Amino acid sequence: MKRRTEFRKALNLLAIFLLSLGFSASAWAGFTETLPQGMFMLDEAFVYSYVDSIWDNHDDEAPILEAIDRYEPGGGKQGVIHVRPKAKYMILINKLQYGILDDLSIGLGIPIVLNSEVDPGLSWETGDYQRQIGRPYSEDDFWAWAGSMGQSKPQKWSGNKGKLSDIVLGLRWQWTQRIERFQEIDLHSALSISGIIPTGSPADPEEVVSVGTTMYDLHTMGDLAFHLSFDKKFKEELDNRLTLGLDVFYETFFPRERDAAEGTKHPLLLTQKPYIGNTYTIKPGDFSGFGVQADVVPYRGPAWGTWLVDGDAEKAENLPPILTVSVNYTFMYLQQSDWRSNFDQWDWDKEKYWRPGYKNFISGTALFSFLRLGAPFQLYCNVRFLSLIPGKNTRAADVVTTGIQVPFKFW
């Protein structure tokens, strides 16, 4: 009986690191689970994220970058460059978790970026009639003009293939496991701490449109994260078909130094080193907030007496249901990010996009467990939206994750 319980716990623990990595489903079976002592869990997930807009300082959807008005020196408006970048990430997340004690687990996450693409999405709004060329500038005219000054039109960028992101280490302590009163009322709580090892790469400063592979670039979790979580289960009342969870968190970033652009690739757009300094520092705004979650079991499915349960169908009844559906809402408050260079005005140009704000995550997860049928793995699919509920000063990224989880034990 104990073994079944451990196994179930192990499966439930997946949520911990999915949440802490922030890429995919939050817990689909509660926020507080830990792995049984000695148990490992391997999780391989493919993540696809897409963003083409932000929630601005007025909670309105807007392009990631502002339109740029262009003027012919002394000759009127050339036109307006509208910039609507579209960024895509494809990431493979390799996670391994281990139960040190029944109520204390650690985890390791190694995200590898498979590919990143950024399409600058440039378009053109015609400006004034230009006497010297006998027509208003078309988009081609403008970029020919810019080209004659050494500035080529920014093209679609693709990169980061096979690059490592920041490695994540996590620890969870389910402190209520040893307090009988909490067990009696089926209320569980855990304290989780995770931190990153900065193995990711920042974006190429010489590229107008490019992205890095650090957690800050992904803007999903802090360098150091603290979560306090609660799960209320309804074993008696609802036959364990519902778990309600609450997670409150604070995640902080450490300052990071970045190289300033010299203009080697885009001399007109990205020559900043002479006045902002060789490097500058970013202290990203910390995250804090809460998440609420409901895990529902709509279909428990058959329980077969397979090799996993030594042919005992009764034992299989205690394995996870074939389908678990979770919905999650998370509110995340974002503090002001702070840029520090030699030049205050440049700092402001960056900081204005990262003023205090918030994110409203909505996500849903479906978990298909085949353990009851004798197959030692589970598949899951998660969708997470930031574009559905308005936020403020944040990118409205949407993410789809699919993954497989395999629990195992060596001794």
Add this chain to the structure above:
Amino acid sequence: MKKSPWLVVVLCISLVFLGYFSISCEEATEPSYTQFAVLEGTPYERGLQHGTQFKPLIRSLYTRLLTTSILPYLNREQGSIAPVLPEYNKPEYREGKFSYVMVKESGHHLYENFLSDAQKDEMRGIAEGADMELDEILILNTFFDTMMGFRGIVSFIQGIQDPEIKSLWFDTDLTQDGFDNDGSGIKDNSDEGPIDPYKTSFHAVMVEVPTDAPFHMVIEDLYLPGFACMDPRNLTPMAEFEIESECVDLSCIQPEFQNLDNFRREHFTEEALNSCLEPRIGIECLDIYCAEAMDPGCVNPDSIRIQMNDTLYVAGDDAIEWKRLEGSEATGDGLPEDHPYRRVCNYPLEVTFFPPEGWPEASEVSLLIQAGDQSPVYSPEPYHNRYMRDERIVFTTKGFYEKEGYGKVPSEVENRGAVDPNSQPTSIAFAVRNSATKDGDPIMAHHYALLDSDMVHEHSILFVHKPDDGYPHVVLGFAGLIWGFAGMNSEGLSFGFTNSDTLDNPLVGVALNKIYENIADLLENPDLVGLSAAMQGVKMLAEGIPAGMIGRDVLAHYSTVDEAAKYIHSLHHSYGWNFLLADAEGGMVAIEVDSAVLDNDEHPDFGDRDGFMYYTPEEGNPEDGPRWASVGDDDLRISSHYQKNVVDIPPQPIMSTFEPPRQMFWTGYFLRSLRTFYVLGDQIKENYSNIDVAKAIEILQVPDLVDKRDSMSAAVFEPKKKIVHWSLGVVPASDGPFTAFDLGAFLEEGGAK
């Protein structure tokens, strides 16, 4: 007692949120784009304070205005300049270094020959304080004067290849109407009407035109045998970057490629390539008929645009008709009939314009005329044809004089035209006193607009200088510059200047001298090839004291307009500038200068013998009576053209096509400035006797007087009270807010930093 687990839960959540609220950071706020600085001591010390205090701003202005904007922009013109001034074909100017080396050389020339020790020391202090090269600070302080002259030369070279209006007339008989319609001085003379040759005017071209008389004009595109360096892309038909073999002298092609049908640049010999800048090749390598195809002298009828008051008509509209003047003398005759590049459109174009509803009765009508040719110009990009300067023509229709009481002759009707959304007003300044102001005290206002590039305003600083050896003064300036466009000193003397384009500048002067040295050769080869040969060794170097530095000197050393005017008179000037000065006693003077690069004594009528012209409100134009730039006894104004120095450069008929024209005939600023000048006059007149600081600011903010794109600084000075009301850091600067700075009180209180 058993503790409730829910209490623990609530406690934990509270602790987390307490932590969050206590750590939450403040929201970033937009930094101010205007700064204030008090600089004290010797010029070097003041420079050092300036450089140290504003190091990032100075470095930003240098990088963003010069490195990534102006210098690459000027580099585009190397292709136009180098064929005429072959010095700029040399290797040291290639690979994108042309503009940087050119402005640096010009700056050095000024530094070594014209700048004072004080100016040099102040720049040295800035460079040291900002941890920059002295060359960089020198360029930042002098590029403006060099650039203005450079612009003039480029505009002139391009302008002589543009189409131009040769003549115009109205299709009607004006010999019986009792008016001197064309201002010839004779009423109803036998050839009343045709304006031939047409020349841009301060005034209307015609008065009392019947409302049913169509307007005609002849537009001609001057044919010029080709440049010494040809852009092979300008030849048609051709593939991109290729040129047909029949156009090329095979001696310029490497032997192994001589059998090809088309040549690309890499097929040319090294010698042929080295004579010109890529992608150009030397004209000696081209068949002359092919070369001529680059500027075929064809006005493009499809390019005609005429804006009548505020209504635009374009080619294809019923209101515009055109025909080529077949049979008239055609430039470039004599080409073989069957030559593939024979120019078939080398005749002037007669354009007829008549709006569908006729001209409005008893009205002033403005026509803004645009036209281009068919020359394929690939460089500087984007691809385009050559377009003439927007030309504005004003006339009145029958009944105007009777209705308005003026306009009997063209000179009574200003050429101000209608608002043109495609062009902006120019820089202005005005001074008022006594009967023009509310309390009789003098007021001077100034608004400078030229080049903001969406960033210069972010580098603006109000400097208070407390020199060891001069009057304390305040300057509306920019980071890294030792000068500004306007300022006032502790005596109340106020100073402001505007640019006033002229070809009477040092960059043209050295070229003219070379032409005169080589006049015999040029007469034998009166084309751009000959001109290029004559220009061997000529560089574009500014000469004189930069205008803004003159302002600093004036403020540091003089207290009245008369003293300041004498000082300005004593100087050699780097370009065309208009100065306006006002002092605490109500003195005011407008000064128009150019560089007087030629001996002007042969033209005493215009009095511009030393590049200096001076006038006050009282002084009238001796030719036709009106004051130069005043609506009454107590006002004076300037914009960006010459009112008095009209013949800024004396006629040089011997130079024929290459004769440098007067300001009014070539610069795109002239007609814009003229309109601005007249609108400003209206505002002063309307508010006469009622102008105070608030009203002066209101006048600066009149939409027709505000360049909304390139406004750089605005100020209203009270010379008697020694208060400056300044606005910097926003575009347009005139939109304010204006901040009052009481220089007198500041100094009385010790002028602490």
